[in-house]
Amino acid sequence: MTFTMPGTELGLRPIRPEDVDHIMQWINDPAVTRNFAHMSAQITREQELAWLEHVIASDTDRLYAVVDADGAYLGNAGVHKIYWPARNGRLGLVLGAAGARGRGLGTQAMRLLVELALTELNLHKVWLVHYRSNERMAHIAAKLGFTQEGVLRDEYFHAGGFHDMVRWSLLEQDPR
Numbered sequence: 396m397t398f399t400m401p402g403t404e405l406g407l408r409p410i411r412p413e414d415v416d417h418i419m420q421w422i423n424d425p426a427v428t429r430n431f432a433h434m435s436a437q438i439t440r441e442q443e444l445a446w447l448e449h450v451i452a453s454d455t456d457r458l459y460a461v462v463d464a465d466g467a468y469l470g471n472a473g474v475h476k477i478y479w480p481a482r483n484g485r486l487g488l489v490l491g492a493a494g495a496r497g498r499g500l501g502t503q504a505m506r507l508l509v510e511l512a513l514t515e516l517n518l519h520k521v522w523l524v525h526y527r528s529n530e531r532m533a534h535i536a537a538k539l540g541f542t543q544e545g546v547l548r549d550e551y552f553h554a555g556g557f558h559d560m561v562r563w564s565l566l567e568q569d570p571r
């Protein structure tokens with residue numbers, strides 16, 4: 396089942412173990428992953444497959460492939476750290492496919508992910524964090540109606556230094 400909405404040709408479908416080959420195309424590309432703190436070492440196909448299988452089986456993660464109108468893979472979109480008692484979760488998005496970034500697709504994919512999380516998953520609150528330097532993500536969050544909750548000082552340690560993270564959230568009753 397692919398989740399979509401009027402006004403976009405993109406869709407979100409549950410990730411599958413076979414998507415590992417799509418993911419390997421970008422997972423070790425610093426141009427794509429420099430915004431992810433945990434990615435400081437090269438990741439093998441075997442490690443990535445193990446992670447995918449873990450996430451697919453997890454109760455606190457929901458991971459999707461972002462696909463275009465033809466069903467072609469563009470990237471990963473996920474709801475992580477889901478805390479069901481309070482119905483909240485952290486959103487993550489990466490458009491790793493060649494040529495996918497900088498064309499407005501990230502905004503559309505994030506809008507879809509928010510809608511899926513608040514309706515299909517019935518969450519009350521979604522949140523995200525990004526490096527203070529990731530102005531593109533900040534722009535998308537503001538544009539989609541997220542509220543900035545604050546700056547987590549020196550929250551991540553990556554590439555030899557500490558980094559501030561900006562945290563945003565959107566509640567089910569917020570305009571969107």
Ligand SMILES: CC(C)(COP(=O)(O)OP(=O)(O)OC[C@H]1O[C@@H](n2cnc3c(N)ncnc32)[C@H](O)[C@@H]1OP(=O)(O)O)[C@@H](O)C(=O)NCCC(=O)NCCS
Nearest residue numbers: 427430488489490496497498499500501502525530531534
């Ligand atoms: C972050 C990401 C998902 C965004 O997707 P995208 O398709 O590249 O972004 P879009 O083209 O939809 O939108 C970017 C918006 O930010 C704006 N923008 C881009 N660079 C900007 C900058 N330096 N400062 C402010 N705004 C900026 C664009 O103008 C556009 O806004 P507009 O539609 O109102 O004109 C994608 O770039 C990506 O996968 N990056 C690598 C992984 C990543 O950083 N993930 C997020 C981790 S929290």
